[in-house]
Amino acid sequence: MNALVNILLQTAPLYIAALGGLFSELAGRLNIGLEGAILFGAFFASIAFRLFADPLMGMIAALAAAALAGSMAGGITAWLSISRRANVFIVGLGVNLLAWGLIPLLSQAFAGSKGVINLGVDSAFQDGAALVGLFAAITIGLGCILYLSYHHSGLRLRKIHLDEYSARIQGTDVAKYQFRSLVFSSTLSAFAGGIIALHLGSYVPNLSAGKGWIALVIIYLGNRRPVPMLIASVFFAISQLFANEAQRFISAPGILIGLPYLLTLIALILYKLIQKSLAERKHR
Amino acid sequence: MRKAILPLSLSVLLAVILISLGTDQVFLALRAFFIAPLSNPFYLTSMISLASLLLLSGSGISLAFSAGSFNLGGEGQSYAGGLAPAFLMLLMGSRMEAWMAPLILLLGILTAMLVSGVQGWAAAELKNRLSIDPLISTFLLSSALLPFMDSLIIGPLRDQESNLLSMPRIPEFLRLPALPSLPRIHLGILLSLAAWAAVMLWYHHSRRGFEVKMAGANADFARFMGLPVGRLLSLVMIVSAALHGLAGFIALVGVQHAAVVGFTAGIGWNGIAVSLIGGNRLRNLPVSALIFAYLITASNAAMVFTDFSFELSTVIQASVFLLISVDFAWRRNGFALLKSRLFPTSGEALK
Numbered sequence: 221m222n223a224l225v226n227i228l229l230q231t232a233p234l235y236i237a238a239l240g241g242l243f244s245e246l247a248g249r250l251n252i253g254l255e256g257a258i259l260f261g262a263f264f265a266s267i268a269f270r271l272f273a274d275p276l277m278g279m280i281a282a283l284a285a286a287a288l289a290g291s292m293a294g295g296i297t298a299w300l301s302i303s304r305r306a307n308v309f310i311v312g313l314g315v316n317l318l319a320w321g322l323i324p325l326l327s328q329a330f331a332g333s334k335g336v337i338n339l340g341v342d343s344a345f346q347d348g349a350a351l352v353g354l355f356a357a358i359t360i361g362l363g364c365i366l367y368l369s370y371h372h373s374g375l376r377l378r379k380i381h382l383d384e385y386s387a388r389i390q391g392t393d394v395a396k397y398q399f400r401s402l403v404f405s406s407t408l409s410a411f412a413g414g415i416i417a418l419h420l421g422s423y424v425p426n427l428s429a430g431k432g433w434i435a436l437v438i439i440y441l442g443n444r445r446p447v448p449m450l451i452a453s454v455f456f457a458i459s460q461l462f463a464n465e466a467q468r469f470i471s472a473p474g475i476l477i478g479l480p481y482l483l484t485l486i487a488l489i490l491y492k493l494i495q496k497s498l499a500e501r502k503h504r
Numbered sequence: 505m506r507k508a509i510l511p512l513s514l515s516v517l518l519a520v521i522l523i524s525l526g527t528d529q530v531f532l533a534l535r536a537f538f539i540a541p542l543s544n545p546f547y548l549t550s551m552i553s554l555a556s557l558l559l560l561s562g563s564g565i566s567l568a569f570s571a572g573s574f575n576l577g578g579e580g581q582s583y584a585g586g587l588a589p590a591f592l593m594l595l596m597g598s599r600m601e602a603w604m605a606p607l608i609l610l611l612g613i614l615t616a617m618l619v620s621g622v623q624g625w626a627a628a629e630l631k632n633r634l635s636i637d638p639l640i641s642t643f644l645l646s647s648a649l650l651p652f653m654d655s656l657i658i659g660p661l662r663d664q665e666s667n668l669l670s671m672p673r674i675p676e677f678l679r680l681p682a683l684p685s686l687p688r689i690h691l692g693i694l695l696s697l698a699a700w701a702a703v704m705l706w707y708h709h710s711r712r713g714f715e716v717k718m719a720g721a722n723a724d725f726a727r728f729m730g731l732p733v734g735r736l737l738s739l740v741m742i743v744s745a746a747l748h749g750l751a752g753f754i755a756l757v758g759v760q761h762a763a764v765v766g767f768t769a770g771i772g773w774n775g776i777a778v779s780l781i782g783g784n785r786l787r788n789l790p791v792s793a794l795i796f797a798y799l800i801t802a803s804n805a806a807m808v809f810t811d812f813s814f815e816l817s818t819v820i821q822a823s824v825f826l827l828i829s830v831d832f833a834w835r836r837n838g839f840a841l842l843k844s845r846l847f848p849t850s851g852e853a854l855k
Contacts, residue, residue: 252639296826306829309574309639310780314825317773321818325522430647437640477651485644492634 223461229350229419230457231450232357233258233412237435238442238449239364240408245439246368246381247401248394249301249308253315254409255432257293261286261410263323266337266423267330275345279352283414290410293319294403302399315406316432324425337423349418356415360408365446377401381444409435430481437484441491452487459483505788508781511827512795515820519799522816523806533809540805547801549688553759555790555797556696557751561775562782562789563703564747569784570707571720571740573631574639578748578772580646580653581623585616585749586756587653590671590763593678594661602677609678612753620749623649624741632734638741646772657765670764680758692758697790699750703743704786716740748772770817774800777821780828796824 237254244251251257268285272278293315301308324334331337367374380387380394388394409432416431417423434456442449463479470476520534527533541547561578568575575581589612593600600608623645630636663672682690707713719726719736727733751771760767778796782788803816 300826300830304830306826310825310829313576313776314822314827317818317822317825321815321820321822324815325526325819433640433643433647437644475652475655478648481644482648485641485648488636488640488644489630489634492636496634 226461227454227457228354230461231453232350232353233415233419234431234435234438234456235357235450235453236353236360236412236415237409237431238438238453239360239446240405240412241435241439242364242405242442242444242446242449243377243401243408244398244405245444246377247398248380248384249398249402250312250436251294251297251402251405252309252312252436253293253297253406253432254312254435255428255430256312256316256319257290257406257409258413258416258428258432259319259323259426260289260293261413262417262423262427263319263327263337263413264289264410265414265417266339267326269339269418270331270337275341278339279345279349279418282418283352283411286410286414286417287407290407290413291403293410294406297406298399298402301402302395308402327423335425339418339421339423341418341421343421346419346421349415353412353415353419356411361446361450368446373397429477430484434480434484437488441487455487456480456484505781505783505785505791507783508792508795508828511824511830512781512799514827515799515823518823519803519806519816519820522819523809527809529809533806536809537802537806541798541801544805545686546688547805549686551794551797551801552693553688553690554800555793556693557755557759557771558774558778558793558797559696559700559789560747560751560754561771562778562793563700563786564744564751565775565779566782566784566786566789567703567707567716567740567747568638568744569720569779571716571737572723573628573720573737573741574637575624575627575642575741575744575748576639576772576776577623577627577642577646577745578775579768579770580649580772581620581745581748582752582755582768582771583650583653584623585620585752586760586767587656587671587752587763588615588619589613589753590674590756591656591661593674594672600675600678605677609680609757612678612757613750616749616753617746618749620752621742621746624743624745625738627745628734628738628741631737654765657763661763663762666762668762668764670762673762674757678757679761680754682758688759690758692754695754696751699747700786700789703747707786712736712739748775751775773821777824777828781824 237258241251241254265282265286269278269282272281297308297311297315300306300311327334327337368378376387376392377397380392380397384394412431413428416427420427438449438452438456441452441455460480463476466479467476519537523533523537524530541551561582564578565575592612592615593608596608623642626645627638627641630641631638657671658669661671663670666672680691682688707716715726715731716736716739718729719731719733723733726736748771752768755768755771756763774796778789778793781796782792799820800817803820807816
């Protein structure tokens with residue numbers, strides 16, 4: 221039972237980040253700066269949390285700060301790549317690098333240390349934060365399903381993914397959708413980062429540990445649909461828990477730091493193999 | 505290359521602002537940033553040595569770009585390119601003698617290019633067979649391999665007598681010859697230039713190079729003309745990764761002389777910045793590698809004077825990434841907009 225709860229709690233931030241990435245993918249401008257957005261979200265959530273004595277107020281402020289930081293990162297990505305026509309992949313890499321370079325500087329300025337920022341919370345609070353994350357993941361997931369299935373602008377977004385040119389001809393303001401999708405993707409990823417920091421009870425450098433990249437792979441594994449993406453997120457949450465547990469039993473735990481990336485690649489290969497064989501069978 | 509002037513100027517401005525905020529000795533820090541890399545022999549030689557490594561990784565990235573692909577696995581490829589020959593030398597141990605040095609170095613180069621080239625080949629095959637974008641696969645493969653390789657250095661391959669997290673130092677006769685008074689000016693610099701020139705010749709003056717160019721510009725057209733687009737991608741990704749491997753090998757035998765944890769110091773990511781500054785054109789890369797090496801060396805020199813430490817070079821790198829592909833044509837766009845408002849039909853009618 222405990223393991224199942226753990227899996228669900230680990231799944232939530234991954235799923236939220238992946239849902240964010242889904243919007244940018246559907247808009248035809250995949251945001252690869254999710255990793256940086258998660259780090260920015262986690263960092264600013266930690267800084268905002270420390271401003272309040274009341275844990276509940278701190279949590280609300282932390283999640284709001286995370287979302288705001290993400291929307292800023294997404295706004296920069298969108299403005300540069302849509303309004304100023306920069307390459308969205310290069311800008312995404314730039315956001316990731318900016319997070320790695322800027323956070324230690326900001327951390328020293330605001331928290332007096334470029335290492336761990338301890339939030340000083342107990343385990344009950346950490347569990348509560350994880351439950352908030354789980355609730356948020358369910359709500360955002362349902363919201364995304366409804367939006368993409370029934371709302372006219374969600375349907376237009378899917379149409380842009382199917383054929384951007386046709387959507388443009390039919391009068392859809394594609395650039396507007398792309399701009400908003402990029403902002404939304406970073407906002408959700410940063411929100412996920414905030415949840416991770418609150419669940420851990422501290423901000424740790426490189427806390428994202430590749431979750432932004434894994435979220436991108438989840439989009440492909442889930443075939444760009446929210447429900448299969450949830451299954452893919454659960455798979456990666458299990459693999460991360462497995463890697464964490466396995467670290468206790470081997471003499472060189474560093475080896476397992478790369479395990480989530482390796483499993484992500486293997487999962488992607490298996491998915492593509494299955495997809496290919498199904499397509500071949502259909503042709504026959 | 506001219507397009508890079510404004511982004512680079514803005515990046516330097518950002519660096520100046522950050523340095524000024526971080527120190528009371530603003531004048532000394534800025535002097536160190538602008539002057540030290542060119543006046544201090546240590547910084548100057550470090551800069552040239554770094555530029556030679558960046559020239560290789562930048563060439564690898566530019567080649568991948570030219571084939572319409574991304575190689576984000578440069579870190580893992582260069583790390584493997586240094587670690588595998590170091591492991592080979594460790595295995596050979598006392599059986600190595602000074603007269604064997606050229607042979608061992610040649611074997612080292614081949615090993616480096618092989619272990620890194622395999623990573624590029626794997627990414628290309630995943631693209632050709634399963635449509636997995638190299639953008640994702642190179643990054644994932646590199647990120648999976650890096651901690652594993654670090655664990656090898658820290659664990660079973662570690663030099664127990666050293667305080668560093670490092671493998672045993674390579675014998676003196678296997679280190680690349682350097683100028684006696686300037687140890688950082690080593691033979692690897694010439695080797696890098698030779699490799700870059702060879703890639704230039706191949707890309708611009710060979711039939712295969714032309715085919716790669718054509719496949720990168722328009723894959724569908726190249727396929728229609730009967731070119732093996734998949735095989736060309738494999739070739740480019742292998743060469744791209746092998747160039748990173750060679751950079752890792754030179755970092756080992758020319759600069760560090762031991763596989764220390766993190767010994768490649770960001771060659772992969774910096775190679776992307778170098779390629780972007782050079783407009784992804786091979787002929788511009790020596791200049792862009794020197795410019796970026798200057799920025800990194802200048803950042804390191806200035807950081808000595810700041811009150812808190814942070815990765816200024818990473819911030820500069822990030823700002824280059826963010827700004828390099830931006831269309832800065834504000835005035836032209838503004839003018840075009842105004843013109844279209846004032847004379848709504850003049851341009852449209854011609855179209």
